Amino acid sequence: MTKPQRFDLTDLRVLIAVAEAGSLSRAAAALPLALSAVSSRLRQLEDRLDLALFERHAGGVRPTAAGEALLEHARRILRAAHDAQAAMDGLAGQRREQLKLWANTTANSTVLPAALGRFLAEHPYLDVTLVERPSREVAQAVERGEADLGVIDGGYESPGLVVLPLGRYRLAVLAPPGHALAAGPDCSFRELTRHPLVGLPDGSAMQRFVEHMAALAGLELHVRARAPSFAAIARLVLGGAGVALVPESTGQGYRDAMGLALVALSDDWAERELKICVREWASLTPTVRALAGFLAGLD
Template identity: 35%
Template sequence: MHVDFKDLALFIQIAEAPSLTQGARRAFLSPAAASVRIKALEAQLGTHLLYRASRGTELTEAGQRLLKHARVIMRQVGYLKTEFDEYGADGSGHIRIFANTTAVTEFLPEILAGYLGRNPGVTIDLQERSSRDIVRGVLEGSTDLGITAGTITAKDLEVIHFSTDRVVLVVPVGHPLDRGQPLRLADTLEYHQVGLQEGSTLHEFVREHAEQAGRNLSWRIQVSSFEALCRMVEAGVGIGIIPQSAALRHQKTLRLSVVQLDEPWALRERSILVRDFDALPGCVKALINLMRPASDDSGKQPG
């Protein structure tokens, strides 16, 4: 069986688009030419990959399986091209990163700014995703690396520890919970909560631990950023749980009290996720080495 890389790239474009026509346009082909290529690919594989309808296309079960493999293959082809580019060993390339809210807003901007300043030939696509999407993206090859917090149980991943992350409670100054001593999560559940939007990593994290305590959180409002959350807390809308780094930063400009949480899960491990560190191009390895602790000799822990 001989599968053309161009056919795989076209198939990915169509799978990620609402229709064959739009996928073909992204691949700079006419719909007729794209249809011929997909039919030829189906003939080679001996199975149907797409359901075709007037409203668009939908992947068959075989198409879903091919999409996972195609993404990994095309990602590796990209790595190969980068490695053999004139400066590909470490000076140029494109890196896609899926990261949680804390990483995107709190520490990655400074790290990436320094990295890009030293590597002008590198471009980066940084996308905020939930932990579930981050793990799936790395496994399926739709991202070069993922950054998340908490325990990672997925197989076939290399988990590279690089720091720790503590979540804390933020309350308005003078709030009944502003006692100057650590609190348990149960102590906070009778109060209205300000949280991030549903689907965010932190939202799911806090909700799960509240459910484990046998309670549901009383969401007063959900917002899109730590800054908005802290402003709502300052205004007395409710209380919120956020990373300590974000709490201390916003406490400098807002009237907030930061309260430690006396919970074992309040301290979380931050991790970089990759499929195979040794197979990554030089530019990605250089970024990972910049993030992980110098004291970590190998940095790799089988996931």
């Protein structure tokens, strides 16, 4: 005889929220639900399963082995429920779909917006939420099912995901007018490291790549300031904080709008790649597959 089901979709959403937030109060705020409701649901779920799903500690909670096992199933079940609802909405004539696309700063300032705009123009029923995060967080969100697809730096490894090419970009040096580097048509990375720099935050894949290349060459970087976006970096460069490495196409906009100098980086590795990442291809909805294929130039 089949045993009765011991949880529902709301239980699974609470389980995931608590695991990701690391505390009941933060999970309650994120859902949003009353703290008492989150605590009660979690306690009743553990009682029905006769298993401890979380360990309590001074800083919050962490999943037990049983909790980790249920989390994997919960994420898969909620993705399936979302897909089922989307399919039924389509049959009912409710054609609008919602997708979450996470991308790193470089993608959002270079090739992604124009390509995404073309796809949306051809798919008027589709709404996309675009979230900007470092490549590591993008890949993790795709793995968890929090993002439908992501765009990451080509140098970032994501073994659990399917990876497709998106496009290439070249790094160039953004400098204030009159700076020593502004006079030449190009400069080497070695020359660049002799000057104070403005960079992206530590979590950025592009910044880690630049620092890795400096370490390989035995060079030291003097990063005077770090900023979360290329727009903020350009303002710091204009103010005289230092020079910066930016995608060439992005730098052209700041050169034209702000009068900054843009100088080619002569090193061979200055050409970089962006990649699309998705979960297992067979598990994707038709729309996610269509968008990933469009961005990768497969259709």
